[in-house]
Amino acid sequence: xxxxxxxxxxxxxxxxxxGNDGQYHFDNYDLGGGYAQNVYRGADAYAPSxxxxxxxxxxxxxxxxxxxLTFAVSLGMLLSGATYNLVMGAGSLALIGVLIAQLAVVxxxxxxxxxxxxxxxxxLFMAYxxxxxxxxxxYFVYFDLTVLVLAFGAxxxxxxxxxxxxxxxxxxxxxxxxFLFGGLIMLLVFGVLGYFxxxxxxxxxxxxxxxxxxxxxxxxxxxKIKDNYNYYVATGDNAMLEKASVFSALQLYLDxxxxxxxxxxxxxxxxxxxxx
Numbered sequence: 699x700x701x702x703x704x705x706x707x708x709x710x711x712x713x714x715x716x717g718n719d720g721q722y723h724f725d726n727y728d729l730g731g732g733y734a735q736n737v738y739r740g741a742d743a744y745a746p747s748x749x750x751x752x753x754x755x756x757x758x759x760x761x762x763x764x765x766x767l768t769f770a771v772s773l774g775m776l777l778s779g780a781t782y783n784l785v786m787g788a789g790s791l792a793l794i795g796v797l798i799a800q801l802a803v804v805x806x807x808x809x810x811x812x813x814x815x816x817x818x819x820x821x822l823f824m825a826y827x828x829x830x831x832x833x834x835x836x837y838f839v840y841f842d843l844t845v846l847v848l849a850f851g852a853x854x855x856x857x858x859x860x861x862x863x864x865x866x867x868x869x870x871x872x873x874x875x876x877f878l879f880g881g882l883i884m885l886l887v888f889g890v891l892g893y894f895x896x897x898x899x900x901x902x903x904x905x906x907x908x909x910x911x912x913x914x915x916x917x918x919x920x921x922k923i924k925d926n927y928n929y930y931v932a933t934g935d936n937a938m939l940e941k942a943s944v945f946s947a948l949q950l951y952l953d954x955x956x957x958x959x960x961x962x963x964x965x966x967x968x969x970x971x972x973x974x
Contacts, residue, residue: 747936753927753943754865760820760947764827765954771831772838781835793833800829807948816940823944823951830955837962845965853958860913861950864920871918878918881911902967908960912953919949 748756775781784793803826811819837846863869888904891897897904923946930939 750924750927753939754923757923757943757946758861758950760823760944761950761954764823764947764951767824767827768831768834768955771828772835775832775835776838781839784832785836785839793836796829796832800826800833803829804948807945811941811945812938814941816937816944819941819944823948826948827951834955841962841966846962849958849961849965852961853954856909856913856961857916857954857957860916861920864917865924869917869921871914871921874914875918878911878914881907881914885911902964905960905964905967909957909964912957912960916950916953916957919946919953922946922949 772781775784803822807814807819807822807826814822864871885904885908888897892901892904923943926942926946927939930936930942
């Protein structure tokens, strides 16, 4: 389960391109080098509907809405008994279908975002959150509720701390992106190896590595909200400004979920699994 989300985040933070120079994604614009600032100063005629602070708040609200939908779907699946069907017999095939659908939604949002309408981008994000709720409901079967609540609280503290630090201290984190991406590749490799080999105590180190990487991605993706805002205000592209907000919300959502999954895995290694 965790490995799938890691793969999603790899897709989401990796090198999506438009077939030209490999730089087609929101967080790869060189907004810190002077170009965007010069364009922005020359775009005084364009007045965005939201201030930067309002835009940031709106992005986090979309991310929060996605998390709440995931939780609601997970709880509904659990209370209806549908979750137990997912982990038994033919239900596992349905779960695989859900995971494939999640990947497809992320790929569409990442590669077709320019051609999508704002409403379609929002609908796809919420569809992903709902699908993730179906998959995430399985964790309620295998882990104690107390552990899940504690893991969620720890995730909220770490995620919130990194996001606030990124905004308050106005961190410029472009230099750490290659290290984060390299760490993500390592996690993917270890995730695949974990299916075939017993990594033993090394799994604990992998959990700590995953937590560190997604804390870094949280700070990085938060800083890119401002860059997206400045870039699309400069170009006067209000539709892309709105879609960039949804895309950033998806990135932050994935950061939160992956961080949560690694914390759950870490807690599980200290006795957080349900007894048989």
